[in-house]
Amino acid sequence: MRYSLPKAATLALLAGALLIPAVPASAATTATTTAVTKAADPYSAFDVKVKATKAVKAGGKIKYTIVATNKGPHYADSWFVGGQFPKGVDLNKIRFGTSVKGTECYGEGRAFYCFLPQVVEVGDSISMAFDAPLKKSARGTQTATLGVVSYNVDQGMENMSKEELDRLGIPGFGFAKTVKTKVVR
Template identity: 70%
Template sequence: MRNLTKAASLALLAGALLAPAVPASATTVADAPFSVFDVKVKASKTVKPGGTIKYSIVATNKGPYEADAWFVGGAFPKGVDLKRIMYSTSVKDTECGLEGRAFYCLLPVVLEKGDSITMTFEAKVKKNATGTQQATLGVVSYDLQTGMDNMSKEELERLGVPEHGYGKTVKTKVVR
């Protein structure tokens, strides 16, 4: 597990996951995503105040093309200490960043159609947390053309480069 306290420039990409992805039936061929992700998210069902919630994300690239510009993470609950989030994955050189309540990781690997990746997060719950803690986690992908891989988020937005969010909401009940 690695500590997530270091902020990286990729944190500027946070927030896109909170908007639901456009259903495939609502897109035309011209604006269909380069890579559609199937996302499965699991979370601890219950946690004691001061305990740890474990999140597991499995993302599968359903195609039609390889995925080479994508991030895993999302919006963590209000009752979580964002400075104490840990993550693990088999992908080396993973970089993560935090912006607001959103925490995203860039996994520097190309996922071919049909390939999957698993990422685990452990979030420390604040001692004063109560009720149900809700997180929205998954994948944000970008339709980058050749040569766009070093552009800033602002420039990608200015050019209208499509981004697609594939998120799932999970809940964990705080028990005394």
């Protein structure tokens, strides 16, 4: 986290900016114009590699390993690792491993994401492992889409939650891979 402002000050500045009307109230609205905006490019693009257990018994564990390399053009300071886990996985029992201290994870529905409070320079990689236990009722092929979500945040916003970044409309970019595991009997 580089030169970060206190979170409260950043939120206050952002809230104030969102409350300022884009067009003054006295402006005439007779002419309409359509502005075409180019989609923002990611501040940090990631090359993602995901490995998963190929076959597992129902009730067993699937091990997922995610390795993500920042391809730039800038360092990444607001990013999340995880994704959508299979229907047969119990999110409440997922265990994770990483060398980054202060990692916080949360799950909802089939999504499980972790925030790793570390700046990833261009060319550097991070890795994270997940042990995801299958329910005993799991059958067929279990499909997961896992990787990294990075956000184009302004200075001082790097500690905000994924929900808050999404709510504010901060541009986010997903870099994910789909992996499959067969449930055997």
